[in-house]
Amino acid sequence: MQQIITYRPAQVSDETAIKALIRAVNINPIGLKWHRFLVAVDENGELIGCGQIKPHWDGSRELASIAVQKAWRRQGIAGAIIEQLFANEQPPIWLTCMDKLIPFYEQFGFVEVMSGDGRSIPLYYRFARTFFKPIQKLSRIPGYLAVMVWPGGH
Secondary structure, eight states: OOOOOEEEEOOGGGHHHHHHHHHHTTOOOTTOOGGGEEEEEOTTOOEEEEEEEEEOTTSOEEEEEEEEOGGGTTSSHHHHHHHHHHTTOOSOEEEEEEGGGHHHHHTTTOEEOOGGGGGGSOHHHHHHHHHHHHHHHHHTOOSOEEEEEEOSOO
8 A cells, every 4th residue: 555645844843853863864963953844754744754955154055964764765755855845946056975875866967076176166065075084084984975066957
């Protein structure tokens, strides 16, 4: 039987579940303001996925906090969240991800911006890349932190 999934703007009552999901999938927990989130809920109202467009101090905007409960993955939920978040946004939209996730985001029109192209990368992402390198070395995280941009379209 097909489960019914509803996508909607987050409500204050979703805040705890959003933070729990972000912790569970081990992604950046900074800047989790519930009012920026779009959530996916099952037919019982349980949060199964989320994502946000997060503004930064340099004026850039980031697709961030894309997360789906493990039991619900590979069903198009993250993609539906991304598509709905983009419906009201103008490019460019930026993101950071581990390099293994580049192919996932490319299907939505994101392109990787290489580090040699530093002047076209907003300051926030240049700082993020710089600060992540020593953390990555110390924790032995494989791969690298990619910076990607959605210039519009697919």
